[in-house]
Amino acid sequence: MKQISGIYIYPVKSLGGVELSESAVGPRGLAYDRQWMVVDMKGMFITQRKVPKMALIQPVLREGELVLAHRRDRDDYMATPLSGPEQDIEVSVQVWEDSVKAKLCREEVNEWLSDQLGTFCRLVYLPLPNARPLAEKYGRPGESTLFADSCPLLITGEAALQDLNSHLADPVPMDRFRPNLVFTGGAAYEEDEWSSFTISGVPFRGIRKCTRCKVINTDQTTAAVYQEPLATLATYRRDAQGVNFGLHATLGEEQDAALIRLGDQISV
Numbered sequence: 001m002k003q004i005s006g007i008y009i010y011p012v013k014s015l016g017g018v019e020l021s022e023s024a025v026g027p028r029g030l031a032y033d034r035q036w037m038v039v040d041m042k043g044m045f046i047t048q049r050k051v052p053k054m055a056l057i058q059p060v061l062r063e064g065e066l067v068l069a070h071r072r073d074r075d076d077y078m079a080t081p082l083s084g085p086e087q088d089i090e091v092s093v094q095v096w097e098d099s100v101k102a103k104l105c106r107e108e109v110n111e112w113l114s115d116q117l118g119t120f121c122r123l124v125y126l127p128l129p130n131a132r133p134l135a136e137k138y139g140r141p142g143e144s145t146l147f148a149d150s151c152p153l154l155i156t157g158e159a160a161l162q163d164l165n166s167h168l169a170d171p172v173p174m175d176r177f178r179p180n181l182v183f184t185g186g187a188a189y190e191e192d193e194w195s196s197f198t199i200s201g202v203p204f205r206g207i208r209k210c211t212r213c214k215v216i217n218t219d220q221t222t223a224a225v226y227q228e229p230l231a232t233l234a235t236y237r238r239d240a241q242g243v244n245f246g247l248h249a250t251l252g253e254e255q256d257a258a259l260i261r262l263g264d265q266i267s268v
Helices: 052-056 108-118 158-165
Strands: 001-010 018-020 023-028 036-039 057-062 065-070 073-081 089-093 098-104 120-124 153-157 182-183 196-199 202-211 244-251 256-259 264-267
Touching: 001 023, 001 256, 018 098, 036 073, 036 089, 052 057, 052 108, 057 108, 057 264, 073 108, 089 120, 089 256, 158 182, 158 244
Parallel strands: 153 182
Antiparallel strands: 001 018, 001 182, 001 264, 023 256, 036 120, 057 065, 065 073, 089 098, 098 120, 153 244, 196 202, 196 264, 202 244
16 A cells, blocks of 8 residues: 655755645645745756755744744744735746746845855745746646746655665665655555556646756755765666656646645555
8 A cells, every 4th residue: 555654845946845744735736835946146046956055944834934044043044924925026037948927035035045055046936827837748738837847746655765775875865855745655666657646536647757966965954965876876767868766746637726644545
């Protein structure tokens, strides 16, 4: 039996993750997942690929606010409304090939983030109506995502991680792969072939295997960067698209919203 064993959101793209016991999920992914993004002064997105220390900024959802604090100094924090910035300043931002209109967070937040990350940057919020269409090569008409790299959801299996760790001298935790949903049960990497599945009866569509980058080499608790696990994963999980771990997915057609909880059963 396959069951959901982990639920995670990353409210700000490339900052720390938030572990949940349940979450609303819609056509654009889990609620609040990657609805904010850090950009440079030209509006280009910034991630751990360039600034590994982004992993050390921990978001918390609290009483209608998104609170940001450094893992090593929780008393020094900054907050912005979960509903979006108080000011209505729209800016054009770039994430991969997509240019979208986002709302700029207040200057105090931007100054705090710039100080924490050691580079001038700004925090922006993407209203749901401004979501990015999925690429035509794997998306269907009407499918969209927020600031995630390419797809609304990322699913990984505990069996796959166990298999990978059997090849490593120093095992890595699942947080290296920054999944939304983790499941237990089943065979290693079987999620590669899930074209359609349900979670507690709610239909989902498997889109494509997730191609991994060097971010999985960054320790999410210290921001230290290593050669593993990407080097080892590349020796046996590479195809024409790249090195794969996990499955990109989205809600099934005509499914507007649902609630996912730990322990929910997966049927393929």
